[in-house]
Amino acid sequence: MTQTPVQPGIMDIALYVSGESRLPGRDDVLKLSSNENPLGCSPAAQEAFRAAAADLHRYPGTDHASLRAAIGQVHGLDPDRIICGVGSDEVLQFVVQAYAGPGDEVITTEHGFSMYPILARMVGATPVTVPEAERKVDVDAVLAAVTDRTRVVFIANPANPTGTMLGPDELQRLVDGLPPQVLFVHDGAYTEFADGFDGGAGLADRHPNVIMTRTFSKIHGLGGLRIGWGYASRAIIDVLNRIRQPFNLSNAQMAAAEAAIRDTAFTARCAQLNARMRDRMRQSLTQLGIGCDESFANFVLARFDSADIATAADAALRNEGILVRRVGGYGLPQALRITVGDEQGCTRVLDCLGRFMAGRRPE
Numbered sequence: 345m346t347q348t349p350v351q352p353g354i355m356d357i358a359l360y361v362s363g364e365s366r367l368p369g370r371d372d373v374l375k376l377s378s379n380e381n382p383l384g385c386s387p388a389a390q391e392a393f394r395a396a397a398a399d400l401h402r403y404p405g406t407d408h409a410s411l412r413a414a415i416g417q418v419h420g421l422d423p424d425r426i427i428c429g430v431g432s433d434e435v436l437q438f439v440v441q442a443y444a445g446p447g448d449e450v451i452t453t454e455h456g457f458s459m460y461p462i463l464a465r466m467v468g469a470t471p472v473t474v475p476e477a478e479r480k481v482d483v484d485a486v487l488a489a490v491t492d493r494t495r496v497v498f499i500a501n502p503a504n505p506t507g508t509m510l511g512p513d514e515l516q517r518l519v520d521g522l523p524p525q526v527l528f529v530h531d532g533a534y535t536e537f538a539d540g541f542d543g544g545a546g547l548a549d550r551h552p553n554v555i556m557t558r559t560f561s562k563i564h565g566l567g568g569l570r571i572g573w574g575y576a577s578r579a580i581i582d583v584l585n586r587i588r589q590p591f592n593l594s595n596a597q598m599a600a601a602e603a604a605i606r607d608t609a610f611t612a613r614c615a616q617l618n619a620r621m622r623d624r625m626r627q628s629l630t631q632l633g634i635g636c637d638e639s640f641a642n643f644v645l646a647r648f649d650s651a652d653i654a655t656a657a658d659a660a661l662r663n664e665g666i667l668v669r670r671v672g673g674y675g676l677p678q679a680l681r682i683t684v685g686d687e688q689g690c691t692r693v694l695d696c697l698g699r700f701m702a703g704r705r706p707e
């Protein structure tokens with residue numbers, strides 16, 4: 345074994361667990377474990393990806409200008425205040441690398457996205473986990489946890505895995521309550537599924553210490569492509585660009601992402617399907633006696649009466665080739681996170697849970 349000491353925090357990292365994608369001996373697996381798009385990605389993105397094959401010998405551009413221009417155009421944002429990364433995960437990593445280190449605190453919440461504490465430890469900072477109120481971010485609890493060591497606050501809004509959301513007033517109150525040395529990260533991975541929400545762009549316009557992150561992995565159906573972006577003040581973007589590797593994104597990634605974001609008709613179709621199927625999921629789960637908060641994302645959190653029942657429900661689903669996400673690691677052992685599928689996928693999961701719940705009822 346090497347004698348070279350590992351940097352502080354790194355050995356405390358629990359490896360990220362991703363959604364399962366295979367069940368041995370089954371070729372009809374319905375994967376609802378990673379919040380992927382049931383419609384796939386835009387055909388224009390696939391075409392752009394294929395076309396990029398002709399230029400694989402060329403180094404990509406370092407400034408992502410064309411992609412940033414497209415994002416800026418579609419979302420009405422200043423391209424000079426956008427940074428692109430290998431998934432929004434990389435943008436989140438730039439943030440901790442640039443703004444947190446040993447002795448600093450990084451605030452996340454009880455059921456918050458599991459990447460946040462991993463990122464904090466990656467740079468030797470201390471993750472501080474704040475309780476939520478009924479599976480929703482508690483603004484007062486977050487503000488109460490701030491100390492003079494706090495450097496970054498991470499909130500996903502809509503949140504994963506709860507699907508809940510802070511409204512504009514609560515969000516504003518949170519940001520107004522933070523001292524100026526704290527950077528507020530508004531992770532907008534699920535923005536497009538929350539009708540009419542700007543993802544925190546307005547907040548980033550009004551406050552110099554707010555960054556909004558977004559991804560191509562969810563509504564654009566490009567989780568396999570690995571691309572995301574952030575939007576903040578020029579000063580923050582300038583800092584983050586200094587630690588970004590110049591060639592972090594490939595030609596193929598950028599071309600496909602640009603085609604995807606410009607295909608606004610496809611994006612709208614995905615959002616509409618999701619809204620319709622999400623309503624149906626919540627209504628049906630509730631009718632079956634399974635708890636389900638209103639979700640603003642592309643998944644629902646199904647809550648059972650106990651962790652044992654959730655385990656049995658998961659087994660019943662697996663038995664029929666359906667993979668969902670256990671969320672015990674998020675402090676929700678009695679729940680299952682189920683990605684909203686297409687019509688057929690929702691029918692399959694609801695039929696299975698219907699049989700499961702019927703089998704539990706006393707005669």
Ligand SMILES: *Cc1c(COP(=O)(O)O)cnc(C)c1O
Nearest residue numbers: 431432433500504533559561572
């Ligand atoms: C899926 C997800 C992301 C997106 O990650 P990528 O690296 O862009 O694939 C970010 N934050 C949350 C809360 C997510 O659920």
